[in-house]
Amino acid sequence: MYYHSSTLRPIALALLLASATQATYAQAADAAKNDTESDTLPEVTVKEKKSSLTDYQPLVNSTATKIAAPLRDIPQTVDVVPAQIIQDQAAHSLQDVLKNVPGVSLNLGDGQRDQFVIRGFDAMGDMYIDGMRDDALYYRDLSNIERVEVLKGPAAVLYGRGSSGGLINRITKKPGETIRTIKLNGGSYKQRRGEFDVGDKLGDSAAFRINGAVEDSGSFRNQGFLERQNLAPSLHLQLGEDTSLLLQVEKLHDRRVTDFGIPAYRGKPLNIDPDTYYGSRNARDDDYTDSDVLSGRAVLKHQINDQWSVRNMVGAYHYEMDRNNTLVSAVNDNLRTATLTHNQLWRQDDGWFNQFEVLQKAEWAGMQHQLLYGLEVGEQRKTMKRWAWSNPTVTVSLFDPVLPSLSQFGVRGSNPNLSNQTILQVTGVYVQDMITLSEHWKALVGSRHDRFAQKVEDRLSSVNPERTDHTWSPRAGLVYQPTDWQSYYISLSRSFQPSGETLSFSQQQSQLAPEETNNIEIGSKTDFFNGKLSTTAALFHLERENIKGTNPVNNALIGVGTQLTEGLELTMTGELAPRWQVFAGYAYLDARITDSVAIQNGVALQGKRAALTPRNSVNLWVMHQLNEGWSVGGGLNYVGNRYASNDNLVALGSYMTADAAAIYHSSRYDLAFNLKNLTDKRYYASGHGTSNNLNGPGAPRRAEVTLTMHF
16 A cells, blocks of 8 residues: 655755654653764763874764764774865765775766665665665765764664665764854866855854855866755754754755766776767767755754653655766677767656654663664655667777767657656664673664565556565674773674665566575774774675666666675774874675576676675875874775676776875864875776676876865
8 A cells, every 4th residue: 555645846845844843842742862963871981082183083973873872882893984084085075985994895876876885785775864864866965074984784773775785874064063164175177166164053042054065177087077066054953951953954966977987898998098988079968967956854852851862853855867878888899899879867756754763771680771762754756767869879989989979869759768656665663772781791682674665657558566575674783892992792684675776666676575685793893092093803794685786778687696795894093103193994805696597798697706896905094293284194095806797707907096185284274285096097996887888987196275264
């Protein structure tokens, strides 16, 4: 049974947030609160650390448990990229940020969206903002982001579907501090970007913050460009001594070339100038993606007493995308030619979620408990249309392409050849308990039940497949802390992936049971130098069954089978020595398809390595404070050989890049100089995952200057 809800429009967004917030506030006296940013375990004291540089070492995390808990108490791998790393590296995108996280690799994302692979598993739909699902297919902006948290392994116990390898949660900047900054950035390839961040208190009971960005940049890629505007106002209201309300809105417009990269030739991406473009000769008008996102959230918190509190978060979003692209659909190695295809894809997503959570603190049988009870409901409507051109293909030289005009593809069909709306509805109930068993032992246990319904309304046929699944997602972990600087853990968790979710839902998918992921992990978290330096180590066995993929050319479903990833991850963050800060990681991933009857491009997939997953990867970033004004530093990123798709026919090769930074700090301004890819290394940063001919080249050497002014 599907309930009806009208499509959410931008003009109705604020009304939805306000009405849901009022309804929740009326229940606050009889419920309890979960404060994801300020609740802490009663027995925990976070040590203040003095450092000559702004801290690289996060101690508290909210993604893994939905309460602010010390990282050493969480029996799961959580990697946090703090604000200072983002600033010191002059990171402008999630791709820039997540190169600091071991076990995460980059997917091309069809040249239109953020997309990553975590521990060997695609995480296209595993995007969150402040703990709320944000799975629309677009490039996120960082101007409103304080830090990025990556939770590794299945996390369905709190977040529902998805998250086989992990999930990515962006934590936004909040009101409460007095801040007035303007940031100007410029550099190679016509890099031009400006940001602002303004916030202050409004008396004793309110605070505001508004930040945003404007960018008009070029690219090292021929015909590449980026035009972007982002605006994010927020307001915090203290409604009473024990009640607060946070309102946030974000508006993003993003227009850029839809870049499907460079094709392959005889087992490798072409050894060709990385600026070579395979598309229309007028990409700005013919090969572009135009995305608009309007989203908002309202968070109401109420403290009833010392034992009970309540939190309700409601969010809604409207996403619209117009994608026009030319891509390489086939390569003829013998003739040394590439076949180009052009089409247009239009998407619109409208959705809402509401999370109601109760936090109880109790002491039973001499043990302290922090219990989280949650209810999540939501609906998403994903509409998609696609048009083809009358002359579907154009052939060009592989090594010296003469780019075609759009007219060479004929004319666009008057009617779309694909038109549907996918409706997704979720109801999830979950409970979690963080238990202090004794002075040295802690546990984290929980479970969630989801009812997940999917339905497609196909506008071109009478076939309207639907499916409803009921799934349990448990988690259990045990932590042993023999001293205040050592923590060892073991955990088991399970997650599920519906038969259709982020992309369209088909009749074939409606017959498929959800994919299931199981994870076993053991690890350690250790502090050194009186807590100034932290290290982590994790060994894991992660298996996912009934995996499927989608062919980018015809959207046909590709059965993959069962994949197993066994691996090791190591990190080191914090103060290595006085005036020295380090942020480093290493990952070894043995990701392979262990059981499959599928054949792709004439190759049996069983026994092949998982796409876009290097066996070895290393990230290292070090900063040194020379004096009260200047800091200098730099880092390395090594990525081992990966395969462009599961058939392992095209190897993307290994690479190492080096970056450097010099930053001058003062009370009125900061001036930063960043050099990226110092050695001008040629490499391929990403691939598609199911196609061998869509490979993203890495950027050449480039320089940037950033001026941040404080008022």
